[in-house]
Amino acid sequence: MTPVRLLLVDDEAPNRDMLSRRLERRGFEVGQAASGAEALAALDRERWAAVLLDVQMPAMSGLQVLEKIRERWTQAELPVLMVTARDASEDVVAALELGANDYITKPVDFPVALARLRTQLARRDAEERLRASEERYALAARGANDGLWDWDLGTGEFHYSVRWLTIVGREGDGIGPTLQAWLDLTHEADRDRLQQAFDAHLAGRTPHFESEHRLHHASGAYRWVLARGLAVRGADGTTVRMAGSLSDVTAGKVVDQLTGLPNRMLLHDRLERALGEAGEPVAPCAVLLLDIDGFKLVNDGHGRTHGDDLLRAVARRLDRSLRPGDSISRSSELAADSMVARLGGDEFVVVLHDIADPLDATSVAERLQRVLARPFTIGDREIFVSASVGVAMSGPGATPDDLLRNADTAMHRARLQGRGRIEVFELAMREEMVERLQLDTALRQALANDEFLPHYQPIIDLQHGRLVGFEALMRWRRHDGRLVPPAMFIPTLEANGLIVPVGQRFAAAVCRQLRAWRDTVAAGLPLWVNVNFTTGQLAEPDVLDTLLGAIADAGIRPADFVVEITESSAIGDVARAAETLSRFRDAGLRVVLDDFGTGFSSLSCLGELPIAGIKLDRSFISSDRRHPAILQAVVHLADELGLTVTAEGIETDAQHAQLRGLGCGFAQGYLFARPLDAEAATDLIRRGVRWLPAHPEDAEPTAA
Ligand code: C2E
Ligand code: MG
Ligand code: MG
Numbered sequence: 223m224t225p226v227r228l229l230l231v232d233d234e235a236p237n238r239d240m241l242s243r244r245l246e247r248r249g250f251e252v253g254q255a256a257s258g259a260e261a262l263a264a265l266d267r268e269r270w271a272a273v274l275l276d277v278q279m280p281a282m283s284g285l286q287v288l289e290k291i292r293e294r295w296t297q298a299e300l301p302v303l304m305v306t307a308r309d310a311s312e313d314v315v316a317a318l319e320l321g322a323n324d325y326i327t328k329p330v331d332f333p334v335a336l337a338r339l340r341t342q343l344a345r346r347d348a349e350e351r352l353r354a355s356e357e358r359y360a361l362a363a364r365g366a367n368d369g370l371w372d373w374d375l376g377t378g379e380f381h382y383s384v385r386w387l388t389i390v391g392r393e394g395d396g397i398g399p400t401l402q403a404w405l406d407l408t409h410e411a412d413r414d415r416l417q418q419a420f421d422a423h424l425a426g427r428t429p430h431f432e433s434e435h436r437l438h439h440a441s442g443a444y445r446w447v448l449a450r451g452l453a454v455r456g457a458d459g460t461t462v463r464m465a466g467s468l469s470d471v472t473a474g475k476v477v478d479q480l481t482g483l484p485n486r487m488l489l490h491d492r493l494e495r496a497l498g499e500a501g502e503p504v505a506p507c508a509v510l511l512l513d514i515d516g517f518k519l520v521n522d523g524h525g526r527t528h529g530d531d532l533l534r535a536v537a538r539r540l541d542r543s544l545r546p547g548d549s550i551s552r553s554s555e556l557a558a559d560s561m562v563a564r565l566g567g568d569e570f571v572v573v574l575h576d577i578a579d580p581l582d583a584t585s586v587a588e589r590l591q592r593v594l595a596r597p598f599t600i601g602d603r604e605i606f607v608s609a610s611v612g613v614a615m616s617g618p619g620a621t622p623d624d625l626l627r628n629a630d631t632a633m634h635r636a637r638l639q640g641r642g643r644i645e646v647f648e649l650a651m652r653e654e655m656v657e658r659l660q661l662d663t664a665l666r667q668a669l670a671n672d673e674f675l676p677h678y679q680p681i682i683d684l685q686h687g688r689l690v691g692f693e694a695l696m697r698w699r700r701h702d703g704r705l706v707p708p709a710m711f712i713p714t715l716e717a718n719g720l721i722v723p724v725g726q727r728f729a730a731a732v733c734r735q736l737r738a739w740r741d742t743v744a745a746g747l748p749l750w751v752n753v754n755f756t757t758g759q760l761a762e763p764d765v766l767d768t769l770l771g772a773i774a775d776a777g778i779r780p781a782d783f784v785v786e787i788t789e790s791s792a793i794g795d796v797a798r799a800a801e802t803l804s805r806f807r808d809a810g811l812r813v814v815l816d817d818f819g820t821g822f823s824s825l826s827c828l829g830e831l832p833i834a835g836i837k838l839d840r841s842f843i844s845s846d847r848r849h850p851a852i853l854q855a856v857v858h859l860a861d862e863l864g865l866t867v868t869a870e871g872i873e874t875d876a877q878h879a880q881l882r883g884l885g886c887g888f889a890q891g892y893l894f895a896r897p898l899d900a901e902a903a904t905d906l907i908r909r910g911v912r913w914l915p916a917h918p919e920d921a922e923p924t925a926a
Contacts, residue, residue, distance in 0.1 A: 225250060
């Protein structure tokens with residue numbers, strides 16, 4: 223530690239020598255000056271921690287030297303202790319008035335002198351630390367914008383600067399000179415935190431005091447402020463004072479940096495005010511949550527910068543269209559007192575005041591969608607966007623969080639329906655959402671626990687009545703042993719993307735099962751397996767490679783594996799589907815179109831798709847809808863196109879006989895067998911069952 227340097231000013235050499243020797247023994251470094259002039263020169267030359275100044279000196283008195291010193295240094299910067307004769311009380315008064323920090327009397331009582339000196343030095347250190355920290359936190363530099371506060375811990379009195387009061391709009395009336403006054407202005411939710419920040423710093427647990435919180439402005443709104451400060455400790459370590467600054471950080475807090483729109487925080491604030499206190503009657507309002515459809519594609523396809531540009535442009539358009547004078551508010555007074563905010567990402571929120579009818583809210587939503595439908599020019603490209611909108615209406619006791627959450631739920635619901643949809647929140651959606659979330663969690667667990675397994679439904683050759691293959695149908699065996707049918711969980715697996723890993727594992731298991739059958743009960747028999755693939759699975763870039771890997775690992779041939787895709791996934795984007803399916807066909811796999819007849823049965827596109835066959839949906843077969851002429855036409859057309867036809871859902875002998883008569887190649891259905899677990903399927907193969915249309919007296923399947 224560098225020694226503290228004291229300057230000892232006295233015209234009498236013996237006095238100087240004695241005092242400096244004793245101070246040096248206590249670890250101080252002492253410089254001597256024999257006159258006022260010498261002292262001022264020494265102060266000019268070097269930096270000193272404090273000055274011990276004899277009052278009575280010839281030429282220039284100690285008081286005159288003190289005057290000169292105070293012209294340049296404050297009490298805090300350079301403490302001066304006067305050394306006076308014991309009875310010279312007038313000198314003491316004059317010296318203190320001139321800015322001496324303290325005095326000691328001659329002859330010097332050394333322990334007393336030392337104590338007073340140390341007190342002054344400690345105070346100076348504290349002030350210096352405060353100044354350093356003030357610089358660090360730019361307390362002083364930002365004085366013009368920042369409020370200042372000073373707390374005397376001895377008296378408990380608080381001083382608030384005018385600027386501090388201006389920040390909360392109370393420069394006129396002022397507030398009480400206490401910490402409590404500050405706490406009273408603080409938002410309820412932030413109050414404890416502020417008190418704790420003060421406590422922690424006073425107890426020495428934090429190096430400096432800092433707290434961001436909301437203060438109640440006289441206008442009724444809240445301002446976000448950042449308070450900083452530092453405790454000043456006395457020689458004995460106790461805090462004597464605490465002082466610091468207060469900055470208004472509301473603007474940075476409530477404005478979205480990218481778009482300049484109000485952000486989530488300000489939105490929340492506004493909603494809070496619009497909804498009022500619980501129990502208070504308020505005008506109803508509506509919240510529209512807009513989510514840009516496929517924004518991720520813009521970001522990925524055009525780059526982040528263009529993504530940001532698009533968000534800014536969307537923000538501008540929404541904001542403008544809600545301002546008075548624009549088309550929307552002109553054609554409808556509904557949007558006159560509205561606001562648009564950005565929640566983050568590609569989500570925007572519009573708050574409409576004084577709206578009670580959801581139809582009014584949806585009509586504004588529709589108009590906003592039209593506003594967004596005009597192309598955006600981003601860079602040198604035109605981009606078309608649409609938005610999915612969720613609408614939530616305020617109800618009794620609704621909080622801002624409730625409204626935003628409801629709008630979000632409705633928006634997700636809208637998005638599930640496709641692009642550019644509007645949904646108004648209903649309670650049932652919330653339950654649905656909670657269930658979906660629970661299912662989602664359970665499914666993740668199920669994947670980890672390997673709870674998905676295949677059941678196998680026989681596919682028979684209608685002409686000979688022989689088993690030729692199995693359709694593998696997924697089941698979820700829950701830990702309690704319950705089997706869950708696919709309709710209950712496949713849509714969720716598709717929505718959360720888990721269908722890809724689940725499907726891969728499932729296909730591999732089915733391949734291994736076929737291998738096992740070949741090695742045992744089905745040696746030498748023609749037998750294939752059908753596995754269903756969803757659109758999401760087919761869109762996966764390495765779907766084919768993964769599948770071929772599983773087929774090779776199991777030691778079966780690609781031709782043993784039939785991929786079932788649903789009609790809608792193929793029709794949606796024919797060109798793209800055709801491209802993917804060609805790769806499957808080129809790899810030797812067979813692809814069949816499932817559920818034929820349920821969607822937009824486009825017979826014409828059958829020829830364009832590289833498929834091996836179609837599966838007639840059960841609804842096509844079932845007796846009430848049966849239409850022999852159409853069935854006949856479809857079977858013939860398929861035949862002409864070289865496609866196999868499998869009839870699904872055969873439940874009666876009549877259906878069996880009819881389809882066989884029409885020349886349909888294959889069939890599945892409860893009449894032959896329900897989906898079976900692996901063991902039962904194995905047994906079925908072993909028994910070599912044959913199914914031929916029953917004569918009235920022969921309804922049971924006959925063993926071959
Ligand atoms: P799908 O591919 O059309 O499968 C046929 C469905 O009809 C099966 O229902 C089957 O049990 C049922 N079924 C078969 N014969 C009859 C019958 O005679 N009468 C009646 N009423 N129903 C019959 P399941 O097993 O509940 O499967 C439903 C759907 O779930 C399947 O329809 C398929 O689209 C999907 N799925 C099943 N397993 C998987 C899978 O592993 N992956 C994917 N992506 N989807 C699967
Ligand atoms: Mg199927
Ligand atoms: Mg089907």
